[in-house]
Amino acid sequence: MTSDGLLLAIETSCDDTCAAVLDGRRILSNVISSQAKAHEGFGGVVPEVAARHHLELVEPVVEAALAEAGVTLDEIEAVAATVGPGLIGALLVGISAAKGIAAARRLPFIPVDHLQGHVAANFLEPEPLEPPFLCLIASGGHTMLCGVRDHEGYELLGQTLDDAAGEAFDKSARLLGLGYPGGPLIQKEAEGGDPEAFEMPVAMARGPGLDFSFSGLKTAVLYRCRELGPVGVEERKADVAASFQAAVVEQLRTKLKRALKGGEWGAVALGGGVAANGPLREAVAALCEEMGLRLKLVPIALCTDNAAMIAAAARYVEPIPYPDYLGYDAFASGEKTAAVAH
Ligand code: KG4
Ligand code: ZN
Numbered sequence: 001m002t003s004d005g006l007l008l009a010i011e012t013s014c015d016d017t018c019a020a021v022l023d024g025r026r027i028l029s030n031v032i033s034s035q036a037k038a039h040e041g042f043g044g045v046v047p048e049v050a051a052r053h054h055l056e057l058v059e060p061v062v063e064a065a066l067a068e069a070g071v072t073l074d075e076i077e078a079v080a081a082t083v084g085p086g087l088i089g090a091l092l093v094g095i096s097a098a099k100g101i102a103a104a105r106r107l108p109f110i111p112v113d114h115l116q117g118h119v120a121a122n123f124l125e126p127e128p129l130e131p132p133f134l135c136l137i138a139s140g141g142h143t144m145l146c147g148v149r150d151h152e153g154y155e156l157l158g159q160t161l162d163d164a165a166g167e168a169f170d171k172s173a174r175l176l177g178l179g180y181p182g183g184p185l186i187q188k189e190a191e192g193g194d195p196e197a198f199e200m201p202v203a204m205a206r207g208p209g210l211d212f213s214f215s216g217l218k219t220a221v222l223y224r225c226r227e228l229g230p231v232g233v234e235e236r237k238a239d240v241a242a243s244f245q246a247a248v249v250e251q252l253r254t255k256l257k258r259a260l261k262g263g264e265w266g267a268v269a270l271g272g273g274v275a276a277n278g279p280l281r282e283a284v285a286a287l288c289e290e291m292g293l294r295l296k297l298v299p300i301a302l303c304t305d306n307a308a309m310i311a312a313a314a315r316y317v318e319p320i321p322y323p324d325y326l327g328y329d330a331f332a333s334g335e336k337t338a339a340v341a342h
Contacts, residue, residue, distance in 0.1 A: 016306070020065055078319050079110070080311055086141070102325070123151060136268070151316040160212040172186060177237075186244065187245065198239060202251045205254055212252070220244075228240075
């Protein structure tokens with residue numbers, strides 16, 4: 001099913017408070033208020049701090065999204081929100097806000113799976129990508145290969161067995177004293193480093209499997225830091241960052257290539273925060289060229305968490321009429337919301 005018309009979407013599954021207004025596939029506004037500053041002292045997202053910040057930010061962010069789109073709430077036809085997976089307290093703020101806005105106007109509410117949102121970022125204007133395609137999603141909470149055959153869901157072909165790729169970036173950045181979020185900081189640091197300076201493990205480089213593993217890589221960074229000592233880490237930070245990043249990119253590229261060889265995929269898409277990584281984009285672009293495949297790289301603002309991608313996914317979810325959604329809950333794990341995955 002598809003719903004056209006003006007849609008307001010809210011995304012609060014992690015540490016970004018996001019709201020967007022879409023007219024069909026066209027983004028009228030996509031407002032993201034990052035809480036990164038609130039969490040950087042902790043080296044990661046503190047769930048309770050995230051929920052409290054969402055509570056303060058959700059109203060101004062929704063107002064900003066409406067103002068930027070040049071529409072009022074009276075023109076909105078449905079309200080969507082991420083219902084999981086994510087931090088439960090953070091999700092509840094977004095869902096409650098969305099249900100409240102919808103209920104006050106007797107509008108339908110559309111529950112959206114966060115990961116389906118990352119897939120659906122590819123359906124947005126300009127140059128929307130139509131299924132079938134293979135989508136690699138690498139974020140702070142997930143790393144997975146999705147076979148996308150329609151707009152409604154995806155087939156999970158492989159996923160991480162331990163840490164997510166973004167989590168490995170964040171934890172390694174913390175070990176290197178670089179701050180949070182780690183991905184962009186490691187990428188920047190790595191620019192001045194030698195990717196071959198240190199040997200780093202590429203998990204399951206051989207064999208047919210499509211799953212990922214990044215915890216060994218994080219441990220390798222820990223051991224290199226211990227061997228180097230504080231002064232050595234300062235001196236060789238760029239080399240460690242570059243070697244780590246190269247190993248993450250190599251693992252993602254290897255599994256992606258393996259999945260592509262096993263299926264009839266005409267196009268490849270990248271999603272999730274780690275898809276903002278320059279060397280990963282370059283490696284996947286080279287792979288696609290080598291294999292003669294179309295590559296869709298969504299703008300970086302649509303790779304990291306945002307509400308436009310939630311609205312894009314919402315178009316293919318059955319809206320729940322008022323008042324049936326008033327008791328609708330949030331889900332920390334993907335099991336309930338993964339009804340979309342098939
Ligand atoms: O999709 P996202 O915004 O939130 C989650 O759903 O997790 O992804 C955030 C993750 C963080 O771990 C962050 O370090 C990583 O994406 N990230 C990057 C880059 N930009 C963000 N990782 C590598 N290189 C980047 N340039
Ligand atoms: Zn995400």
